[in-house]
Amino acid sequence: MVKKVLKALTGAECVAEAMRQINPDVVAAYPITPQTPIMHAFSQFVADGKVDTEFVTVESEHSAMSATVGASAAGSRAMTATSSNGLALMWEVVHIAASTRLPIVMNVVNRALSGPINIHCDHSDSMGCRDAGWIQLYSETGEEAYHNTIMAVRIAEHPDVLLPVMVCQDGFITSHSVETSEILDDETVKNFIGEHNGHHPLLKTENPVTVGPLDLFDYYFEHKRQQLDAMERAKPIIQSIFDEFGAIVGRKIEFFEPYMLDDAEEAVICLSSSCGTLRHVVDELRKQGRKVGLLKVRVFRPFDQNKLAEMIRHIPVVGVMDRSASFGAFGGPVFMEVRNAIADESQKPLTVNYIYGLGGREFTVEQAKQVFDELRQVRESGNPGIKVRTLGVRE
Amino acid sequence: MVTENHDKKGWKEIPIGGIIEEAGNAERYKTGTWRSFRPVHHPEKCTNCMICWVNCPDTAIKAGDVNSPDKGLVGKNDDPNLANFGGFDYEHCKGCGICAAVCPTKAIDMHPETEFLDKEGEE
Amino acid sequence: MVNLRQLAKKEERLGPGHRMxxxxxxxxxxxxxxxATDSPVVVANATGCLEVSTTIYPFSAWRVPWIHNAFENSAATISGVEAAYKALKKKGKIDKDVKFLVFAGDGGTYDIGLQSLSGALERGHNFVYVCLDNEGYMNTGIQRSSATPFGAWTNTSQVGSILKGKQEFKKDLTSVVASHHIPYVAQASPSNVQDLFKKAKKAFETEGPAFINVLAPCVPGWKYPSEQSMEIARLAVDSCFWPLYEIENGKYTLNYDPGEKKIPIIKWLEKQKRFRHLLKPENQHIVEKLQQHVDAMWENIKRLSEN
Structure with missing residues (x-):
């Protein structure tokens, strides 16, 4: 019998609650704002004996990811969490975790990368490692981060996937804001994630394996080919886990979650907390008779280009929101994926990219309205004008 | 030795994650071909002290038992709980010469492989 | 004393076919x-000669579970493995006694991996860390590390008209580790087999972190003929450049004192072409400076061991 309780929790507390219920064997973490409240709460669970976890309070994020890799390769369920420069310091080992096919779950509380140093939200940290071989789930709310964290365990450990998963939520905006979240009972979560026994664990000493050998031109490429395949195979598996979990929580969970898209003349594609602002503005504009819509990206890696194309090909104009910049590229990371997904469609939207919210710059209702107004102009004129625009920055 | 590209396995045939499942399979890689000097053992000088064995970086000195045909002949050797000199693993010996250098009774000396070429023709 | 003839009956944990x-x-x-232990062992290996030469895919010379993660993080990696072991043991998923062992070079220990090592020592994980100190970045082509001795030639401490090899003294890493006040710290040499074996055995029997710094002469890096590795190591010990000592719960013990057989450092230097410039008369002051340094370090170890 599934029990659900409404609790007033921050996004960070939601994730800590998920971690308590997952009860991982090993958590290795290092402090960084705004991730720290996750570890504060989790440390309390450890101190109160509410989890059996070995909590390894390492001396750097590099060691956090390194110890997590060791713990996962040993055969245990291992988790960590970080933000921004912490993720950057882990960089090298983030790739190693994926190429070693270790089902690690890491919460990333998105924060702008230095420099100059900034502690507030943007997606430059997780977007920077979008090619590292991790599955990436983005969360609009604390409750979604809670859901994503629980589902991430199942996705990562699926025998046909065996890839690490990054669960992202917006620093401060989500991590530090209290909202009402529906929390499942412990038993339901425990049953949902199941037991973990590791894939070729080091601790199965009677069957000694060599993990992380020198892999030169003879086989490196074959191992990369396997990683490409795993990402592709993960797509239907992720959706089936979404469906299974969605039935428990009573929600439809998808790679791309549409809002008022069917008859939309202008739509915006966005990740994480800004979707809340955009949905509010869609409602307001709909009241004025404007046919506008929103598409929330929940899964950025693997990126399901076919599904996206199917959902947006009929819309005349699409604005793509990027909370990170790809310097010197044609638009931000989300824009590039969207353009790529629709490139071969005979009927496709005009697209405009908005780089917004860097370093925690507030994303306001006015900015959202401005986006929809500009998209209408593009539709009416049939001319996208400047395709990559910045939003909310002073001239 | 290294096989040609077409002999190598495809991406569907190898374990994921770069894991090597077969412990110690490097034994199939024959480093003995590197050797330019060959250690030669003289049982009449050997006490089976196993100092050569412990110092060998290539696990190329075998630990023999009481029936080892290569065992040293100096002193008492025939205790089943103790190893005797068990000969060289020429498939892996790289010919570094450490065994000859550390042998306290000079029961091993190094000879150029060319000496054996002459005797054995093709080796 | 371990009987080598008995030891030879035990299984090999690193097989042949590696490309060292x-x-x-x-x-x-x-x-x-x-x-030196009968328990199952899991090895974490830092990037370096040993790692690349023993595990060229699809071949591995290792007969025990082995993991290489990266260069600077072998201590953090073993921390995770050991934490997993504790967690799984607590849950009853594993019951055997397993030992955890790191091998890393001086680059991975004295330099890039020092932070990771320090963290793992401070946290008190139950593991043995063996530094294979070949006094430089030999795997990348002989560059100086903080373990390279004063006056030594490397590709990044060249001998020229003005500079004559490395300008700085070797970092005293064993003392740095000792400052963490872990239960067991030692220096050892492959030339002293009984001493090295005894230290490894003690390290495995230690509850908590144990560290052994082992001098590992390097044929191409130190430039001497391959059969001389053990002799070169012995000269390092007999010149007191590399004292054999151990620190058990803070108590220093000098394991070997050559006494009157202590040889001048030049006897060690002259065997290695990385020091050949030091044989020139105009560079004698460099040898003297190194000798003074070695003598001072040796006297210090002796003094610490007397208490």
């Missing part, structure tokens, strides 16, 4: 150290 240079003593050290 002929005469490299590192694998001899690994073979001996891994025989």
């Amino acid at each position: 240079c002929p005469g490299c003593p590192q694998t001899m050290i690994v073979r001996l150290v891994t025989k």
Whole structure:
């Protein structure tokens, strides 16, 4: 019998609650704002004996990811969490975790990368490692981060996937804001994630394996080919886990979650907390008779280009929101994926990219309205004008 | 030795994650071909002290038992709980010469492989 | 004293077919150290000669579970493995006694991996860390590290008209580790087999972190003939450049004192072409400075061991 309780929790507390219920064997973490409240709460669970976890309070994020890799390769369920420069310091080992096919779950509380140093939200940290071989789930709310964290365990450990998963939520905006979240009972979560026994664990000493050998031109490429395949195979598996979990929580969970898209003349594609602002503005504009819509990206890696194309090909104009910049590229990371997904469609939207919210710059209702107004102009004129625009920055 | 590209396995045939499942399979890689000097053992000088064995970086000195045909002949050797000199693993010996250098009774000396070429023709 | 004839009856944990240079003593050290416990062992190996040469895919010379993660993080990696072991043991998923062992070079220990090592020591994980100190970045082509001795030639401490090899003294890493006040710290040499074996055995029997710094002469890096590895190591010990000592719960013990047989440092230097410029009369002041440094360090170890 599934029990659900409404609790007033921050996004960070939601994730800590998920971690308590997952009860991982090993958590290795290092402090960084705004991730720290996750570890504060989790440390309390450890101190109160509410989890059996070995909590390894390492001396750097590099060691956090390194110890997590060791713990996962040993055969245990291992988790960590970080933000921004912490993720950057882990960089090298983030790739190693994926190429070693270790089902690690890491919460990333998105924060702008230095420099100059900034502690507030943007997606430059997780977007920077979008090619590292991790599955990436983005969360609009604390409750979604809670859901994503629980589902991430199942996705990562699926025998046909065996890839690490990054669960992202917006620093401060989500991590530090209290909202009402529906929390499942412990038993339901425990049953949902199941037991973990590791894939070729080091601790199965009677069957000694060599993990992380020198892999030169003879086989490196074959191992990369396997990683490409795993990402592709993960797509239907992720959706089936979404469906299974969605039935428990009573929600439809998808790679791309549409809002008022069917008859939309202008739509915006966005990740994480800004979707809340955009949905509010869609409602307001709909009241004025404007046919506008929103598409929330929940899964950025693997990126399901076919599904996206199917959902947006009929819309005349699409604005793509990027909370990170790809310097010197044609638009931000989300824009590039969207353009790529629709490139071969005979009927496709005009697209405009908005780089917004860097370093925690507030994303306001006015900015959202401005986006929809500009998209209408593009539709009416049939001319996208400047395709990559910045939003909310002073001239 | 290294096989040609077409002999190598495809991406569907190898374990994921770069894991090597077969412990110690490097034994199939024959480093003995590197050797330019060959250690030669003289049982009449050997006490089976196993100092050569412990110092060998290539696990190329075998630990023999009481029936080892290569065992040293100096002193008492025939205790089943103790190893005797068990000969060289020429498939892996790289010919570094450490065994000859550390042998306290000079029961091993190094000879150029060319000496054996002459005797054995093709080796 | 371990009976080598008995030891030879035990299983090898690193097999042949690896591609270490002929005469490299590192694998001899690994073979001996891994025989010093009867428990299953999981090895974490930092990037370096040993790592690349023993695991060229699809071949591995290792007969025990082995993990390489990266260069600077072998101590953090073993921390995770050991934490997993504790967690799984607590949950009843594993019941055997398992030992955790790191092999890393001086680059991975003295330099890039020092933070990771320090963290793991401070946290008190139950593991043995063996530094294979070949006094430089030999795997990348002989560059100086903080373990390279004063006056030594490397590709990044060249001998020229003004500079004559490395300008700085070797970092005293064993003392740095000792400052963490872990239960067991030692220096050892492959030339002293009984001493090295005894230290490895003690390290495995230690509850908590244990560290052994083992000098590992390097044929191409130090530039001497391959059969001389053990002799070069012995001269380092007999010149007191590399004292054999151990620190058990803070108590220093000098394991070997050559006494009147202590040889001048030049006897060690002259065997290695990385020091050949020091044989020139105009560079004698460099040898003297190194000798003074070695003598001071030696006297210090002796003094610490007397208490």
